[in-house]
Amino acid sequence: MPTSAIPLPPPSGATPGILRLRSTRPGRAGSERRIAWLFGLVAALVSFAGSWIPSFWGDEAASVLSAERPLPSLFRMLGHVDAVHGAYYLGLHAWIDVFGASPLSVRLPSALVTGVLTAGVYFLVRELRTRRFAVAAAVVVAILPRVTYFGGEARSYAFGAAVAVWAVFVLVRLVEGRATGRRWWVLYGVLMAAGVYTFLYFGLLVVVHAVVLLQARASRQTFRAWAVASGAAVVAASPVLVFGLSQHGQVSFLARSRASSVPSVLISTWFGTVWFAVLGWGLIVVAVGFLVADVVRDRRVASAGGGGAGRPVSLTVLALAWLLIPLGILLAGNLVVADFTPRYVSYSAPAAAILLATGVVRLAGALTRTRREALVLAGALLAVVAVAAVPGYVGQRTPYAKHDTGWQSVSRVVGAHAAPGDAVVFDESTPTWMRPRLALTTYPDGFRGLRDVTLETPFAEADWWSSTAYTVDRAVALGRFDGVTRVWVVEARTDDYGLEPLARIGFERVAWYPAHGATVVELRR
Incomplete structure (x- = not known):
């Protein structure tokens, strides 16, 4: 859902990090909507192209066979296994009734939802940064290997990532005061509950959102409203929480996998190939470096005792928390009970894209003198990211790409x-x-x-x-x-x-x- 409050680029000499100016001109909102949904369309096509080529693999077989069951049979099955995917199976059941169960058909919904995800990333970043940042983030998320993988797969991960983006967008608008009223908090709670129904571990985003509120020094009233909305979401999602936890034994095979190894975490989680991982983590380090520089500069210019209530949401802090907190919690839990594989944090893929885009735009701005030069360099860096993504993208669309299944x-x-x-x-x-x-x-x-x-x-x-x-x-x-x-x-x-x-x-x-x-x-x- 687009915003009518469109941020402007920082004026010369202004801090481009945590501090920035926003325009309240609503006339440009329509233009922003068109740009966002254009990128969404492109992203959907990118994920859909060639998605029908690879053979189904085990998890997709579970999706198709579950969705093809009569509904009484499906509900009986969910009482024994896969309750965490129940909402997706129900939706796919209705889809298959109309469009059939071919690889093209059952993978298409994920591609379409990836378009919704990408538009949401544009709106979210545009809410906090300039159009340049938003365009860069939309480009990166459309080609990020984890996104193009789940965008061409008959599983629920694209849905979880899309809901995560829009939940964060609504929360940011509430924290920033550009959305007010109970209905926005209700919408936030509905999105959070819906996210848990797409996948159990989505609930870890509650911790990420708490960090966002703390960083922005949200008011007590905002914290109370957030706590009520989050609590209501937990209650609404309690069936899947109860059944999912009781069925945890079905993922016991993860104890024998190498999913939590360092190469798997650093490469497979979001980036797919070694070279893209090197580039991706490098840009994330750049983004973090500029964040640290911004914080240091802001503290120097702040007045003595300038710990006043309320400050803008930092996009980089938000994205870092979104990327690392769910991952860290699952890896820590994995030391006790096997509960991690890279696809379980697919809903953090938009955060990876935002951080890569931030690294691209900030680096281009630091290495150039004029806006035009910065745009050219940013475009060149995005082209490098796109080229680096090509081998992984092509590999995802070969006949035996999914776990070598044929x-x-x-x-x-x-x-x-x-x-x-x-x-x-x-x-x-x-x-x-x-x-x-x-x-x-x-x-x-x-x-x-x-x-x-x-x-x-x-x-x-x-x-x-x-x-x-x-x-x-x-x-x-x-x-x-x-x-x-x-x-x-x-x-x-x-x-x-x-x-x-x-x-x-x-x-x-x-x-x-x-x-x-x-x-x-x-x-x-």
Whole structure:
């Protein structure tokens, strides 16, 4: 939601950091809206382009299979697992009913919401800084690797990041006194509750917002209103908080991952590649350096005892708190209970973009003498950032980009060789989210007419998000192979899954075909 109070660039000699002047001319608000939503459109297109190319991976399979269930089945499942994603699954359920469950379809909502996120970043930065800063932030957030990743993924992270931006925007307007009245605090509380429904750890932003109020020396009245709105948001989000905490065991696999290693945190969390991470952290250090210089200068020029009530919100302090506090809390908690992977702080990606943009604009201003020179240099630095993002962006849109998963390849190979009436067996020896059986449910075309002879409980009837299966021995005992003359075994981790019990009932391996991450074995009797 745009503001009618548009900040002007600081006059010559003014402090461009914490102190700045604002214009109250409302006539330019329409222009700001058009610029913001133009950047939002561009960002949505950037995230959407090529998003349909990579194979689904485990988390996306959970999204699609959960959303395809009948609603009673979905609610039953959420009582056992994935309650933290329940709101997203419900929304995706309605979307799939209209647009289908193809990779293009189910990833499109995230791209569209990334556009809303980018427009929100423009409005937020424009609320506190000049148009130059806002444009730079919108450009960076549109191409930031973490953003282009979740903007092309069928998960809830784009939604959480978008809600985070707009919640911060509303809070800043309230703290700065440019939005008043109970309805704005109600809106803030609704956004915070909605954010928790997109993902449980969104609630950590309450700590970030407390830092914003402290930095701005907000009044007691503002603190009270914020506390009431935040408390109401917690109460409204209590169902997902209770269910999410009770289901924490479902992420126990994180204890065996390297997600909290230093390279993972510094590179994977927001930047994707080593070179972009070097550039990104360098610009963040630059932004912090200018913040320190601003604080020192402001203290020198302040009158003695100048600790008066109220001061402008510092965009850099806000972004630093937003970037580091949720990350720090989760990493600290990870020392006790595994609870961290880089995508869990996706809602802090806008903060990373704001800090990079701040580093670009402030560095350009410090290295030049005129406004025109500063604009040219800032544009050149943004071009460097964009070029650095290209390898990661292209890599995100290759067929096997998502955790090297290739289920579309498995479906294609099976479809090219199998015939209706044949049986298919899937390797069940891998973790659930890696099992090749998910190729059947996410890319069903290659399996049309085949008999899933080891299926025990279809996913729509199970309490877990995926189907359950019998062992091959059990399926044989149940007579599932009676009348079958040809079987296709999709091997993943091993090259002999189920072959021994099949050999005992007369099947012989006659051919095998490579697929990405799997081997399709043909057996006849």
